[in-house]
Amino acid sequence: MKDFLYSLLNGVFEREISNENKQILRNLINLKAVSEHKGKFYLNNGFVCGKLDISSNGTGYLIAYDERFKQDLIIENKNLNNAHFGDIVLARILRTKKSRVNAKVVQSLKLANETSLVYTKQFGQAVLGVSLKTGLSIALKATQKSLKLLQFGTLLKINNVNNEIIEVIGNINDPKSDEKISLATYNKNDKFSDECENEARAWGDVVDPSMYPDRVDLQDLDFVTIDPVDAKDFDDAIYFDEKNRQIYIAIADVSEYVSAYNSIDNEAKNRGFSIYFPHKSVPMLPRALSENICSLKPNEPRLAFCFKISLDENLNVVKEDLIEAIILSKRRFNYDEIDEILKGNQKSEISWIKPLYNVTKILRKRRLKTAFDFRTNELRMSLDDDEMIKATRFETDTSSHQLVEDCMLLANVAAAKRIRKGVFRNHTPPDLKKIYNLLDDLATLGLEYVYESDLANLIRKIQIKADEMGIREEVDKLIIKAQKKAEYASENLGHFGLGFDRYTHFTSPIRRYSDLILHRLLKANLKKDEKFYNYLLLNISNTCVSLSELEREADKVAYDFMDRKFARWASENIGKIVKCYVVENQNILIAKLDDELKGARIFVANYYAPLLSEIYIQIIQADIATAKIFGKVYKDV
Structure with a gap:
């Protein structure tokens, strides 16, 4: 939509407008915001389109798509016209004597979310809803009598168009509501329809190899899976034929079970990604698929889409065969077990693990001559029975992680070479x-x-x-x-960070919809079915844009959940002095907790300290609604 609205500034022909945007065009014409001139449609003077931001005091700021506006336009609360944070809106410029351009929302062209999450709070004699995202109070479409029957702090999902109550979520004071808050805040759902569940269960629990005579039977090969200790779904397995220098990367063949445009596929497309909380996951696919028939469980025959990567004596890739196969994983390893094997502290019945690691070490060293090697720590959180924080730890990349990663990179690069258009994972150079x-x-x-x-x-x-x-x-x-964020796109632009000319995502179709689309495209390619290939490409550019947005949202849900847990911990530790280090010092100082617990962000006003400097902060406030912790500097080091 942004590209379409931007095109109206210079004029756009109707034939260049998608069916989806034609509906928006008709709406803009009815609002007298767009006119036609010599076959082109233009946005009229005095109107501006953009994305709406709303501050905690209720003032709106319009991030205009028109580059002539160097600053955000101010929209006073009375002129928001019931628009919400993140909406794409049409606004009319107001004539004022103020130095900053002011505007008034005419209409929300696209809602950021169809629903919002609020909690009930008493203001004088009235009970209102307070938005968890903006902190603004909202008059709810319900009687005061019924609202006063609710316990204060009751969490409600409301319709953003008319503020009507859709669902009671829980209570903001209950730690067990955090999961529901984080999901509802970003309009995510942890339940599947009965139709999806029934479709998924219809595939049963067992794969009968005799039903797939056209598949290559690789059950004799010693495939293994390597995952975190608490993993529930296993979508990749590896095997190394040391004698012939062939690396097999077998991926769960989800596309065999989820056809394009069926009910499960539509739901997976809307979700885009699985979401992972410390205590559970919200899967992209029904668990009957993601944790059962698709999952590469040990000692269970499973359908797999497999790359066989052949290397020469100098470990250069000379052949990349793509195989529709049946495999039988011989062992489920976790990362810690593989690390112990690689250190020589533990024996393994799988003889090829160390030789494969030696190969991937060389491949990695070679790749990093043109790519980046980042040491990042993934924050892990564990919860107690009341769903309060029990402990935190950082998970670092170890030898086992690197072994798996380099195998997956081989498969992703091989897949990218096979498609001319489809789903690429692009990472462009930084500004x-x-x-x-x-x-x-x-x-x-x-x-x-x-x-x-x-x-x-x-x-x-x-x-x-x-x-x-x-x-x-x-x-x-x-x-x-x-650096810029990596994104999905239908055309290849290369991956700057990894140093690849072509790159895509092939290895996780259980938890990423991008990979599922790619599997279908590759199968059409293998069968030389040009018609079906083009059918799968319908609206692919918009799908890729949507996937990039859904990926960011899935990350935000997970971060939001952990922020809430940290805020609850802080609310019970007001006055406590904790060790931190500075991670941001521009507009407001943000420090990361680096004490017994690690990883929480603490906001400190009216103070400056150099980046990464160690400081001691006293916790002075914790806002569970916005999931923020505030502190003041006790001393710096």
Whole structure:
């Protein structure tokens, strides 16, 4: 929609407008916001389109799609016209004597969410709903008598068009409501329709190999899965034929069970990704598929889509065969077990693991000559029976993680070579401005470097120095922050961070819809079915844009949940002094908890400290509604 609204500034022919956007065009014409001139449609003077932001005091800020507006337009609360945070809106510019351009919302063209989450709170004699996203109070479409029967803090899902109550979620004071809050805040659902569940269960629990005579039978090969210790679904398995230097990467063949455009597929497309909480997951597919018939369980025949990567004596890839197969995983390993095997502390009945690791080590070293190697710590949280924080820890990349990652990269690159258009995972180079800002930030840490056109080489030099100073992980986070986010697109643009000319996602169709689409495209390609291939590409560009948005939302849901758990912990520790380090110091100082518990963000007003500096903060407030913790500096080090 953004591209369409932007095109109206310079004029657009009707034949260039998609059916979806033609409906919006008719609406804009009815609102007298668009006119036709010589066959082109233009946005009329005095109107502006953009995305709406709303501050905690209720003032709106319109991020205009018209580049002539260098600053956000101000929209006073009375002029919001019931528009919500994140909506794409049409606004009319107001004539005022104020120095900043003011506007009034005419209509929300696209709702950020069809629903909002509020909690009940008494204001004087009235009970209103308070938005968890904005903190603004909302008059609900319900009688005061019925609202006063509810316990204060009751969580309600409301319709964003008329503020009508749709569902009672729980109570904001109950820790067991956090999961529902995080899901509802981003309009996510943890339940599947009966139709989806019945479709999934209809496939049963067992794969009968005799029913698939056209598949290549690889059950004799010693495939294994390697996953986190608490994994429920296993969508990749590997095997290494050391004698012939062939790496097999077998991926759950979800596309055999989920046809394009059926009810499960539509639901998976709307979800886009599985969401992972510390205590459970919200899967993209019904569990009868994701944790059963599709999952590559040990000692169970399973359908797989498999790449056989053949290497020469110099470990160069010489052939990449794609096989519709049946496999039988011989063993389920977790990462810790593989690490112990690689260290020599534990024996394994699988003889090829160490030889494969030695191969992937060489492949990794070769790849990192043109790619980046970031040391990132993934925050893991464990909860007690009351769903309060019990402990946190950082999970670091180990040898076992690297072994699996490099195998998956081989398969992803091989898949990308086979499609001309479809679903690519692109990562474009960073903007120069962000790189210069990064160099400024690094200079404050004693890492003084000047810009080089060979960014990979520059970043490697910075990382070597950061290693010597003992701040590698922190510096890597700053480097990652300066880069653009990887996104899905129908056309290939390469992957800057990984150093690949072509790259896609092939290895996780149980938890990523992008991979499921790709599997279908690859099967059509294998069968030389051009008609079906093109059928699968219908609206693919919009699907890729949607997937990038859904990916960010899935991440936000997971982060929101952990932020809420941290806020509940902080609410029980008001006045406590904790050790932190500074992660942001521009508009407001943000510090990360680095004490017995780790990872919580704490906001500190009216204070400045250098990035990564260690400070002690006293917790002064915790807002469970917005999932924020506030503190004041007790002392810096």
